[in-house]
Amino acid sequence: MSTVMDVQAVYTLIDSLKSDGYEVVGPRLRDKALGYVAGTNGSDLPAGLGDDQSPGNYRTRDRGDGALFGFRSSPQSWRRWIFPPNAEVWSARRDNDSFVVDTSAPDSMKVAVIGARACDVAALTIQDKVFLDGQFQDPAYKARRENLLIVAVNCSLDADSNTCFCASMGTGPRVQAGHDIALTEIIEGDKHYFVADAQTDEGSRILEGISGAPAGTDEVAAADSAISNVADSMGRKVDADGLPELMNESYESPRWTVVGERCLSCTSCTMVCPTCFCTNIEDSGDLNGVATRTRSWDSCFTLRHSHIHGGAIRNTNKARYRQWAIHKMGTWQEQFGTSGCVGCGRCITWCPSGIDITEEVTAIREEA
Numbered sequence: 041m042s043t044v045m046d047v048q049a050v051y052t053l054i055d056s057l058k059s060d061g062y063e064v065v066g067p068r069l070r071d072k073a074l075g076y077v078a079g080t081n082g083s084d085l086p087a088g089l090g091d092d093q094s095p096g097n098y099r100t101r102d103r104g105d106g107a108l109f110g111f112r113s114s115p116q117s118w119r120r121w122i123f124p125p126n127a128e129v130w131s132a133r134r135d136n137d138s139f140v141v142d143t144s145a146p147d148s149m150k151v152a153v154i155g156a157r158a159c160d161v162a163a164l165t166i167q168d169k170v171f172l173d174g175q176f177q178d179p180a181y182k183a184r185r186e187n188l189l190i191v192a193v194n195c196s197l198d199a200d201s202n203t204c205f206c207a208s209m210g211t212g213p214r215v216q217a218g219h220d221i222a223l224t225e226i227i228e229g230d231k232h233y234f235v236a237d238a239q240t241d242e243g244s245r246i247l248e249g250i251s252g253a254p255a256g257t258d259e260v261a262a263a264d265s266a267i268s269n270v271a272d273s274m275g276r277k278v279d280a281d282g283l284p285e286l287m288n289e290s291y292e293s294p295r296w297t298v299v300g301e302r303c304l305s306c307t308s309c310t311m312v313c314p315t316c317f318c319t320n321i322e323d324s325g326d327l328n329g330v331a332t333r334t335r336s337w338d339s340c341f342t343l344r345h346s347h348i349h350g351g352a353i354r355n356t357n358k359a360r361y362r363q364w365a366i367h368k369m370g371t372w373q374e375q376f377g378t379s380g381c382v383g384c385g386r387c388i389t390w391c392p393s394g395i396d397i398t399e400e401v402t403a404i405r406e407e408a
């Protein structure tokens with residue numbers, strides 16, 4: 041059964057998570073952007089702040105309505121809390137004539153993400169396929185995943201989300217699975233409230249400790265209607281029908297030459313994407329005889345990423361963009377049984393050239 045909560049109850053929810061030993065990661069204004077930061081208190085939530093996003097452009101703005109979650113995709117998703125940008129894999133130290141290898145114990149800190157959007161929760165389930173469902177499991181990822189609690193927020197406030205296209209990718213704006221609690225924020229005149237639903241036993245236990253009242257049919261209907269409005273008026277869309285086949289057959293498309301002339305191979309799109317998982321391994325040593333192996337996020341837009349014997353096989357920006365787009369929208373399906381794109385729109389907003397994957401896919405479909 042849904043519960044209706046006021047703004048104060050959301051602050052209480054955060055306090056309650058902290059009392060339960062969770063590190064709370066939530067949205068906050070930092071460096072002129074609304075991103076997810078650890079150590080969130082209720083007073084840190086960006087009340088009344090929203091954002092404007094378009095290709096290559098991001099600005100925060102005052103909404104004037106006190107909304108706690110009145111913004112769209114954050115510059116970075118919160119994948120960094122489960123899959124950190126840099127992580128030590130192991131280190132080795134001298135021990136007389138031999139050496140000893142130390143592997144750090146998996147992180148056991150409990151993390152609660154508050155304000156997670158449907159696209160990012162969907163992206164997490166895609167990353168699970170990469171790190172947990174294959175032949176080998178990543179123990180560090182597994183430990184962080186098992187200690188993760190997700191308080192999701194359905195997108196209900198902005199009906200003109202310019203760069204988002206989750207509705208057409210089937211991942212939002214309502215969170216579908218993988219969360220513990222879902223909140224829907226409603227602002228109607230002077231009424232400001234949340235409709236809360238628990239999805240797991242842990243979510244139910246937490247919500248039981250927060251003051252609220254059973255939601256009436258009007259409140260549930262208002263929440264459904266607000267989410268539908270966002271879905272119906274999303275600024276972009278991708279025709280997902282037959283998309284993997286379309287992309288797989290697009291290798292010789294002249295469109296790749298056009299977009300390759302705009303792409304800078306800056307890697308920004310892959311750094312902000314919530315589903316990207318490529319890493320690089322680097323070894324370093326110090327004068328005390330300690331060697332360390334570190335895993336860091338990598339990008340298929342770097343030249344070295346495709347380096348095999350004799351050099352890189354994707355030498356041009358065109359080749360690298362084509363590889364990225366065909367993988368995201370095409371071959372990912374064959375590899376993991378899902379699309380590699382959840383429609384969060386970050387790669388559009390944060391591309392310095394304003395390259396828009398929805399525009400590229402549409403152009404390729406029209407050509408075909």
Ligand code: SF4
Nearest residue numbers: 313381382384385387
């Ligand atoms: S490809 Fe772009 S829109 Fe799709 S999930 Fe990645 S960043 Fe988001």
Ligand code: SF4
Nearest residue numbers: 303304306307309391
């Ligand atoms: S598509 Fe845009 S963000 Fe991605 S590498 Fe090229 S220029 Fe950078």
